[in-house]
Amino acid sequence: MASLVSAVVVVEPLAGRSASPGLAPTPPMGWNSWNRFGCDIGERLVREIADRVVESGMRDAGYTYLNLDDCWMARERDEHGRLVPDPVKFPDGLRPVADYVHERGLKFGVYADAGSKTCAGYPGSLGHEQVDARSFAEWGVDYLKYDNCNNDDSPAADRYGKMGRALRESGRQIVFSICEWGHERPWEGWGRQAGGHLWRTTRDITDSWASWTALLDLQVGLEEHSGPNGWNDPDMLEVGNGGMADHEDRAHFTMWALLNAPLIAGNDLRAMGAETKDVLLNRDLIAVNQDWGGKQGRRLRDDGEQEVWAKPMSDGSAAVVLFNRASTDREIGVTVAAVGLPSAAEYRVVDLWTKAEGVTTGELRARVPAHSVVAYRVWLM
Missing domain, CATH: 3.20.20.70 (Aldolase class I)
Known part of the structure; x- marks a missing residue:
């Protein structure tokens, strides 16, 4: 993945797009x-x-x-x-x-x-x-x-x-x-x-x-x-x-x-x-x-102490989490195709904790600290 450049990006829920009426259309x-x-x-x-x-x-x-x-x-x-x-x-x-x-x-x-x-x-x-x-x-x-x-x-x-x-x-x-x-x-x-x-x-x-x-x-x-x-x-x-x-x-x-x-x-x-x-x-x-589509995230891969999770979003993007259960830092990677996004030349990526923004041609990879996560949101460009 290309290096991420610093940028503050706040991804708000899509207004007025509740998929279902009721008392809990999104998680309380x-x-x-x-x-x-x-x-x-x-x-x-x-x-x-x-x-x-x-x-x-x-x-x-x-x-x-x-x-x-x-x-x-x-x-x-x-x-x-x-x-x-x-x-x-x-x-x-x-x-x-x-x-x-x-x-x-x-x-x-x-x-x-x-x-x-x-x-x-x-x-x-x-x-x-x-x-x-x-x-x-x-x-x-x-x-x-x-x-x-x-x-x-x-x-x-x-x-x-x-x-x-x-x-x-x-x-x-x-x-x-x-x-x-x-x-x-x-x-x-x-x-x-x-x-x-x-x-x-x-x-x-x-x-x-x-x-x-x-x-x-x-x-x-x-x-x-x-x-x-x-x-x-x-x-x-x-x-x-x-x-x-x-x-x-x-x-x-x-x-x-x-x-x-x-x-x-x-x-x-x-x-x-x-x-x-x-x-x-x-x-x-x-x-x-709180995404109005309400799709629960799921575990895509379990490598023991390293895992990859993803959630499809209602705007066509995907949220992706690289999860490290180990007591030492580990490198974790996954392809964009594996998280369910269609083929494209480039994808926009935002780190949901650091707010850094970047571009990848198809792979997400990071060194994940011990007992921690790296979380991305990925869009087609």
Whole structure:
């Protein structure tokens, strides 16, 4: 490949070209409390995070959902069988919190469980789907993450289908995130039939290189089951939580963008450093993730510790990732033909991290640092 010359190129999503109507025509983007804060949540945190989503530029980059995870509710339902927000953590309830989030141009999400109790032991929604969905609608909820702990071993399709129907009948449009961990393969059809807009394909992520790369391997072969309003979800981002080096965070974000994974950040935005902000606000990779065509990226080649991944884009270009799992730098190359582009004399290439731009006659090749990626977008000239 010809050497790349420095140039700043921002590749924006194609406006007004949604391939499908619905609540999630592109993968949801936002923030969730669990990975960084666990049960240590409350009204003040939500308000402060909402402000930082706006001030940091994340809202304008597409991060619109602010989602509470487990532990937001009281230990017991009220006398009418309704969920009650924890009176210490949320003394005024959830409606004022949702209003604060909405006033900042964001959307508000909560967590519940398709079992008798949530994973942290709070009241589950199994058998309470209708009343809980009505509460969510009354509180102004826009997104429900529905977990799978403490279930009664009945088919997941039935349990999740009941909540999906209840949400549709609630009178409010609510994105439905099926957090079933992939045990019963929701991507094969029942996830959409249950009303899901996204479905977990894996166990929970943790803040380590070994965790997210293991989850990445589980996405191979699932690409045909993902698309507008029905996305494969390998779990939330760990970018900026401190368990990985900056280059490992970049690799993690790059691969989630290529997979069309929901980009749900989980770091403390109030203490976000410049390096983390640069990762989460990489507009070129966000554009890859949010491309209206909705084609999930796939692994083209696996050479052991070196891999090549690619994703077809709706404008005819391709996103290409050279991925190095090794602990030392390695050279990785691939032909443009192998990533699916038609024959041409020359191709325009943009490095999606350095923003350097160049031309190639048919090969992409780079020395990729250890535990890192080089990501390109390639067009016919």
